[in-house]
Amino acid sequence: MLTLLLTVLNLKTVLAISQGVALGIIIGVLPGLSATLGVALLAPLTFGMDPGTGLMILLGVYVGAVYGGSISAILLGIPGTPAAVATVFDGHPMAKRGEGGRAIGIATISSFCGGIFGVILLLLLAKPISKFGLAFGEREYLALGILALTAVAQLSGTSLAKGLFAACFGLFVATIGIDEVHGIPRFTFGSVNLLGGIPYIPVMIGLFAIPECIVNIERLSPRRPKFPPLEKILPSRSVLKKLIKPILRSAGIGTLTGAIPGTGADIAAIISYAQGKSLSKHPELFGTGYAEGIACPESANNAATGGTMIPLLTLGIPGGAVTAILLGAFMVHGLYPGPLLMLKNADLVYTLIIGLFVANVIMLTLGLSAARFFAKVSQIPPALFIPTIMLLCVAGSFSMRNNWFDVHIMAISGLLGYCMVKIGIPRAPLVIGMILSGMIESNLARTVMLCKDNPFKFFTPISSILIVLAALPFAKAQIMYLYNLLKRVM
Amino acid sequence: MKKLKRMKYWFIALMVFTLTVVIVAHEAATSAIDYPKKKIELVVAFKPGGGSDTFARAVARYGEKYIGAPIFVTNRAGGSGAIGFTYGAKAKPDGYVITLIVTTLTIAPHTTPGYPVTYKDFEPIALLATVPSCISVREDSKFKTLRDLIGYAKSHPGKVRLGTSGTGGPWHLAGAALGAAAGIEFSFVPYKGAGPAITALLGGHVDAVATSAAEIYPHVRAGKVRTLAIIAKQPFAAMPNVPTTISMGLDADVVSWRGLAAPKGTPKEIIDYWITAMRKLAKDPEFVKFMSSRGVTVQLITGKAFAEWLAKKHNDYGKIARAAGIACK
Numbered sequence: 001m002l003t004l005l006l007t008v009l010n011l012k013t014v015l016a017i018s019q020g021v022a023l024g025i026i027i028g029v030l031p032g033l034s035a036t037l038g039v040a041l042l043a044p045l046t047f048g049m050d051p052g053t054g055l056m057i058l059l060g061v062y063v064g065a066v067y068g069g070s071i072s073a074i075l076l077g078i079p080g081t082p083a084a085v086a087t088v089f090d091g092h093p094m095a096k097r098g099e100g101g102r103a104i105g106i107a108t109i110s111s112f113c114g115g116i117f118g119v120i121l122l123l124l125l126a127k128p129i130s131k132f133g134l135a136f137g138e139r140e141y142l143a144l145g146i147l148a149l150t151a152v153a154q155l156s157g158t159s160l161a162k163g164l165f166a167a168c169f170g171l172f173v174a175t176i177g178i179d180e181v182h183g184i185p186r187f188t189f190g191s192v193n194l195l196g197g198i199p200y201i202p203v204m205i206g207l208f209a210i211p212e213c214i215v216n217i218e219r220l221s222p223r224r225p226k227f228p229p230l231e232k233i234l235p236s237r238s239v240l241k242k243l244i245k246p247i248l249r250s251a252g253i254g255t256l257t258g259a260i261p262g263t264g265a266d267i268a269a270i271i272s273y274a275q276g277k278s279l280s281k282h283p284e285l286f287g288t289g290y291a292e293g294i295a296c297p298e299s300a301n302n303a304a305t306g307g308t309m310i311p312l313l314t315l316g317i318p319g320g321a322v323t324a325i326l327l328g329a330f331m332v333h334g335l336y337p338g339p340l341l342m343l344k345n346a347d348l349v350y351t352l353i354i355g356l357f358v359a360n361v362i363m364l365t366l367g368l369s370a371a372r373f374f375a376k377v378s379q380i381p382p383a384l385f386i387p388t389i390m391l392l393c394v395a396g397s398f399s400m401r402n403n404w405f406d407v408h409i410m411a412i413s414g415l416l417g418y419c420m421v422k423i424g425i426p427r428a429p430l431v432i433g434m435i436l437s438g439m440i441e442s443n444l445a446r447t448v449m450l451c452k453d454n455p456f457k458f459f460t461p462i463s464s465i466l467i468v469l470a471a472l473p474f475a476k477a478q479i480m481y482l483y484n485l486l487k488r489v490m
Numbered sequence: 491m492k493k494l495k496r497m498k499y500w501f502i503a504l505m506v507f508t509l510t511v512v513i514v515a516h517e518a519a520t521s522a523i524d525y526p527k528k529k530i531e532l533v534v535a536f537k538p539g540g541g542s543d544t545f546a547r548a549v550a551r552y553g554e555k556y557i558g559a560p561i562f563v564t565n566r567a568g569g570s571g572a573i574g575f576t577y578g579a580k581a582k583p584d585g586y587v588i589t590l591i592v593t594t595l596t597i598a599p600h601t602t603p604g605y606p607v608t609y610k611d612f613e614p615i616a617l618l619a620t621v622p623s624c625i626s627v628r629e630d631s632k633f634k635t636l637r638d639l640i641g642y643a644k645s646h647p648g649k650v651r652l653g654t655s656g657t658g659g660p661w662h663l664a665g666a667a668l669g670a671a672a673g674i675e676f677s678f679v680p681y682k683g684a685g686p687a688i689t690a691l692l693g694g695h696v697d698a699v700a701t702s703a704a705e706i707y708p709h710v711r712a713g714k715v716r717t718l719a720i721i722a723k724q725p726f727a728a729m730p731n732v733p734t735t736i737s738m739g740l741d742a743d744v745v746s747w748r749g750l751a752a753p754k755g756t757p758k759e760i761i762d763y764w765i766t767a768m769r770k771l772a773k774d775p776e777f778v779k780f781m782s783s784r785g786v787t788v789q790l791i792t793g794k795a796f797a798e799w800l801a802k803k804h805n806d807y808g809k810i811a812r813a814a815g816i817a818c819k
Binding site: 190 | 496505537538540543544547551564565566567568569570572573575601602603604605606656657658659662677679680681682685686688689690693694695709711712713714780783784816
């Protein structure tokens with residue numbers, strides 16, 4: 001193991017990983033370029049390199065991109081990647097208060113802790129966690145989806161009804177296209193483009209970016225904005241102490257969620273935010289620019305990067321979209337991920353795990369040192385900044401599928417998002433609804449197929465625990481009441 | 491004034507130089523026909539990282555030198571390939587937009603209502619590879635042979651859960667063909683792609699899966715999965731001991747195929763140019779090695795023969811779909 005450590009820690013490899021992380025951060029920051037797209041586009045470029053270096057660069061890109069999304073989420077209010085949707089909620093208000101640098105600092109440290117936690121679990125507990133992931137069948141996925149959906153209640157701000165409306169609309173929009181279960185097109189009106197469904201990334205870009213731009217235009221004044229004094233990036237020790245528990249808990253949630261095949265950093269972040277808020281001592285502060293509200297999703301989404309590697313390396317099954325691409329990259333390099341990989345190429349596997357560790361360290365260094373520079377972005381005059389953002393949105397939406405239809409979707413979502421902002425309907429639940437719709441609907445269909453003769457078959461150990469976790473925040477009041485009652489009686 | 495004159499001379503010199511470069515570069519094109527003059531787009535109707543995408547990128551990488559121009563791959567995914575295929579079929583027939591066409595093109599028109607494109611909208615160039623479908627179970631499953639599975643399914647109709655990669659997709663068709671040939675009733679459990687279906691098999695959530703032999707091969711190698719039969723005429727090279735359905739007397743034959751096509755109306759010279767290049771690619775040792783490392787057999791059928799092959803496959807799959815009751819027309 002020590003010799004492997006030395007193999008990785010040579011200048012060439014560390015430089016390669018650094019390039020990957022830096023590129024990944026840039027990809028993550030740019031709205032429209034998600035981690036998945038970044039890894040997919042860069043994977044073919046690594047095919048000519050030796051497997052270790054090539055794969056480590058891709059891992060660096062993955063880690064960097066998941067972190068990078070939080071920077072634009074905080075500074076611009078636009079999630080750079082779907083995994084940063086939950087970070088906007090507390091990150092952006094903090095930036096608007098002039099504490100953008102500190103928010104980035106919290107996000108960076110949380111991402112680092114989460115990422116390292118994920119790598120440690122990958123190293124020590126890969127086998128049992130992969131068994132856990134495999135145990136997820138249609139019932140468990142349905143329960144997980146319901147748990148993730150409860151996040152809507154946490155992200156609805158002041159009006160639950162409006163949040164639910166947005167979520168239902170998101171759930172509906174995602175049903176447009178070919179139904180996975182029956183193979184029948186729905187709401188496509190004969191359009192070829194609608195046959196493919198509405199992709200949620202352009203919707204997310206439009207919903208968050210365009211209203212920000214329009215609102216900024218509304219606020220344009222001839223007076224130059226006053227620059228707030230340069231703030232500390234590193235959070236104080238007392239703040240860090242309070243964040244330890246949420247970060248660790250979110251890292252656990254993130255790793256486990258990532259290890260479930262088919263779920264990735266985005267679902268991990270959503271669930272962790274919801275759980276974080278319901279278990280917090282000050283849930284009412286979430287959404288106002290509260291440190292914990294940034295730490296939870298950021299820790300979870302980076303922990304998920306390690307988590308998604310677990311089923312990939314132990315079973316050859318991708319844990320999420322990015323690892324599906326990594327699976328392809330592995331095979332091009334002549335490696336077959338799965339149980340055989342650990343036996344035949346143990347050295348390579350450990351090298352990759354160490355590489356992932358190093359990538360997280362580099363992410364911390366780059367993030368903290370560049371944070372001040374990033375924070376200056378919010379001081380760019382709106383006249384320069386708004387057109388650039390809009391250009392990035394168009395480029396980002398188009399680049400996913402090389403389809404102008406996606407840009408139209410982005411534009412329509414932008415107008416919709418603007419209306420939602422004016423009416424006061426929260427936008428995050430709409431995106432969450434879209435992200436979860438596919439998973440919930442198809443697993444509901446398969447669960448019904450399985451359990452139609454006996455509905456109680458739905459309750460397996462895992463699905464029951466997940467449903468209880470989902471119901472807990474809502475039942476909290478009742479449980480506390482009963483608890484106090486019992487205390488008084490005893 | 492002197493400075494301006496100097497600038498004018500520099501400017502003229504630059505123009506002359508540029509013109510020379512352009513003319514010389516144009517002359518340097520070695521093909522007898524005036525093609526290709528610029529880079530060529532290879533359209534993949536599926537997501538990056540998937541089987542078809544990786545295949546297309548390999549064709550681009552190894553085929554560039556035979557085509558004589560850079561080939562860049564674009565992904566236009568969605569609608570079971572409808573978006574990408576439609577784009578490729580409606581593109582300008584000048585040879586600069588070539589489409590990777592796959593099995594879905596001959597199956598989806600039968601199974602998905604409103605599917606907007608068929609093989610008839612293309613000018614076929616060449617078939618490059620085929621991978622047979624197969625049915626597999628977990629290594630610890632009680633079904634040791636296909637006969638075991640069929641026997642159990644006959645006595646317990648609808649109880650054998652067969653995972654597929656999507657309703658109306660090639661592997662659903664393969665399972666349906668096998669079911670119809672053996673006279674048994676599967677309970678089809680659709681997933682979004684072969685990956686999740688195989689995951690479900692490994693987790694014990696389904697009894698068997700119908701997938702392509704290439705997709706299940708890594709798991710067979712790892713000893714976690716046992717392939718009961720190849721649902722095709724020819725056995726699968728990497729798994730020679732697995733019997734084919736045809737050899738067992740069951741008339742079920744569904745293969746995943748991949749080939750290239752151009753929009754209808756593309757000039758014959760360009761098609762022939764591509765056919766020549768593809769013939770060379772099929773013999774390229776690196777390309778063949780890359781394919782076999784992923785369990786894909788390079789099989790070449792070009793031009794008119796490919797067009798006839800496509801028509802036959804389209805009709806065959808239509809027949810299978812109707813017989814299995816999953817056709818929409």
